[in-house]
Structures are given as C-alpha cells and as structure tokens.
Amino acid sequence: MFVYVNGQIVSKEKATISAFDHGYMYGLGLFETIRVDNGHPFLLDDHFQRLQNGLTSLGINWSMKREEIVEVIQALLQANELESAYVRWNVAAGSNDLGFYTGEYTNPTTIVFMKPLPSQIASEKDATILSIKRNTPEGEFRLKSHHYLNNVLAKRELGDASNVEGIFLTEAGFVAEGIVSNLFWVKDGVVFTPSVKTGILDGITRQLVLSLLEQKGIPYRIGFFRPDDVMSADEAFITNSIQEVVSLTSLNGQSYRGEHLVARELRRLIAFNRERLWSRSELNGGIT
Template sequence: MYLYLNGEIVTRENARISPFDHGFLYGMGVFETFRIYDGHPFLLDDHLVRLQDGLNELKIKKSVDRAQVMEIINNLLSANGLKQAYVRLNVSAGTGDVGLPTGEYEVPTVLVFMKDIPAVLEEKQANFLQTARNTPEGDIRLKSHHFLNNIYGKREIGNNPNVEGIFLTKEGYLAEGITSNLFWVTGDRLFTPAVQTGILNGVTRNFVIQLAKSIGLNVQEGFYHAEDLLGSDEAFITNSIQEIVPLTDIENHTLRGKKGPVTKKLQYIYSKYRKNLWSKNEITKGI
C-alpha cells in the first residue's frame, strides 16, 4: 500500500508519525472517509466542508481544497493501481509539547490512504445496544479521533458483519448505528434522529435527506424512541462506504429489507449520482 504523508508518497512500512503528535497524545484530529467510483470521489466537496469545519473547531491551521486533494487522490490511485477505492483523509494536530494547549496548531500532520472497497452487504440485521451514545465533546459531534464509544458498541455487538448495533442516548432516544446513520419509513414519511441527539451529521445522511426531499418525500428529523423504529414499515442505515443498507429486522421485528419500496427507490437514484456529484447541492429535483 502506498499512502500520502505530509507531501510525500510513501509505502505503509515507511510511514512515520511523531509520538508527540497531539492527534496521538490527545485525540486532536479529524478525518473523512469516502468512496472513489471510477476515479470520481463522490461528494468530496461536502466531505471537505465538514473536515474544514472540524479543523477550525480544533484550532488546527490547515486549509483543504478540492484541487489539492484531487492531486493527492490521483497520485495514490496511480501508485496503488486502483480505480475504485475506500479513502481516508486524516488531519491531526501535529507535534507539540506535552500538555494541553490553548493556542492554534501551526504544523498539522496530513495523512491520506486508500484500499480496495470492502464487501458491501445487501441487507443487515440490527440490535439495540446497552452502551449509550455519549454526548459530543463540544456543541456537535466531530468526525474526530475520539472513537471509544463506538469501540464499546462494536465490542458489545461482536464481529458479525451482518449485524449493526443501534445506539440510544442516555435519555432513551434513538441515535445512530456504530458507524452509520439511521432512517426508517412509516406511511409516507421518512424519519431520522435529529443532530441534537448527539449523532454524527453524516455526509451520506445529508445527501439522503436532500435526495428524499427532491423526490417529494416528507422527511422528519427529531427525537424518537425505539418503539417508533420497531413500528416502521422499512428501515435502513447509511454511511459513505456502504451507501444505503436496508435492515431486515430489528430485535427480531421483521422489516421489508431490500424489498422496501422507498429504500429501493433511494438506492436506485443514489446509484445514478455517485460517479459525478461533488456535493448534495447538485441534486436535480425530481430525477
């Protein structure tokens, strides 16, 4: 595997990051994962907006733009012999003194790597986790290095790739999957937990909301309980690598899975966009 590290293309074995990088010492770093479809990085602009917002929040002085990232991506695609890829773009605070700083980080560490797309399942089951979704460190949840809550959830649910764990907040509201956002359909409405429940505001989540609205669906974001999900007609989870994954059952409550008409329609339209869109704002109404 070849990866990008601070301006150089290096092999995995030769990649070195300082043990005094505050991304390692204190979790000061953010990242994005996205897919390459035939050389096109789907929704890259939306990922870069979220990444930049996170960098600004953590006081990491780094500007990211499409041209810069595309040069890195194209070099890595060539070096690794890939056209379809999973990409992780990571920016950590960089080397600093031991201790908690209050100022800006001036020299961040930039790491980009890619690999083949992992197997994407057509359907999954879901179970509610006993581990509660923790609250964000700040006003909103960043896609940061702080992943212990997710790891606790993964340990609870186990390694079966066919099963996703669903977090509830400590107040009992539906939140999200371990590495996914949650949606369900009841009647003619599409529901998803509000960002204020402490979930990650996923790029694919926002794309699906915009996509659903463009085809006339009534989308509701709010505070919901497990019973709302269990009483739904169909449900699915989303993330940037697996796209839209239907749920066949939740806690032994059977759903339509991949036969759900709303899920199928959203999957179909999603597939039409993924080789050319840079942002959700480019969605054409009523496609």
C-alpha cells in the first residue's frame, strides 16, 4: 500500500508522523471516507465541505481545492494500481508542545490512505441494539473525528461478524445510529430517521438519501424515536459512504419481511449517479 503524507506518496512502511502531533496526542483531527469508482470520487465536494467546516471549528488551518484533492487521489490510484478504491482522508492538528493549545494550528498533518473496495459489498445485514450508549458530541455537533473510542468499544461488544451492524441508543433511550452507519426505516410509505440532535453524525450518504427522497416525492420524518418504532417498521436500512444503502433483514431478532422497495430504489438511484456527482446539489434534473 502507498500512502500520501504531507505532499509525498510513500510506502506504508515509511508513513510516519511526529510523536508530538496533537492528532496523535489528543485525537485532534478529522477524516472523511470516500468511495472512488472508475476514478471518480463520489460526492467529493460534500465530503470536503464537511471536513473544512469541522477543521475550522477546531482551529486547524487547512484547505485544498478540488483540483488538488483529485490530483492526490489520482496519484494514489496509480501508485496502488487501482481504478476504484476506498479512500480515507485524514487531517490532524500537527506538531506542538506537550499540553493543550488554544491557538490556531497552521501546520497540520495530511495523510491519505487507500485500499481496494471490497470485492463484494453486502446489500443486506442483520442489526442488534448495543448495550453501550452513544456518547454525546464533544461540541455543538458531532464531528467525524479521530476520537473514535465509543465506536471501537461498540465494535468490541458486537464482535467480528461482518454481516451484523450494532445500533446505538442515546442515554435517554432514543434510537441514534449504527457503529459505522446512519439508520432509516419505512412505515406506511413514510421514511423515518433520527435527528442529528440525538448526537449522530450527519453522514454524507444520509444527506444524499434525504435529497433523493425529496426529489422523488417520498415523504420522510426526522425526529426522536424509540426502538419499537424501528422494530415495527415495514423495512429498515443503514447507510454509509462505502456500502451506501444496506437493507436490514432483522433488528434484535425481529425480521423485516417486506420487499425493501425504498432501499432498492435508493440503491438504483445512487448507482446511476455514482460516477458523475461531485455534490448532492447537482441532483436537480439528474434523477431518472
């Protein structure tokens, strides 16, 4: 594997950072996971707008234009002999003295990882409600940060099974999100999903799905819901940037026996747009 580190492409064995990088010392950094198909980074503009906004809120001075980002991705594709890939783009605060720093970080660390897309991406999974609760965001809203302990502990609770997703509840007992996904379900033709006020990450694919539902005239509701609301649904699905839309066959042993029509239609629409969209804002007139 070849990795991009601060302007250079190096083998993974040579990819290093300073021990004083505050991304390592304090988890002060953000990342985006991007799906690349046949050289096109799907929804790249949306991913990097979220990344830029988050870094600004952390006092990390970082920016790159789309052309520069694409150049890095294309160089990594070539180095790793890939046309399609899973890309993880990390930006950390960079080196500073030991101790908390309240000023602006002006020399951040940028690392871009790349690996092949899974040879088979599941279209169905089971789900189970986790006993560990979703922690509240450290700030006003949840960032896609290097501070991932809540998710790691949840994955340890769930175990290694790749065909099961764990679903977080909040401390108040509201449905939140999956370990690596956002959650949706359908009841009587209406799509439901938890509010970001439950502390979930506002996923890029989550935002795309809401835009697609609006474009297609499918009603949806965002709010605070209990596990029984999900288990009594006609269908349910989870979303993320690599797997995109995955139907749930069951939740806590309660099976979904419907035809998963909404999830199937969303998968079709995303597949149609996957190699053309830079942002969900381009959807106008682009749905068939």
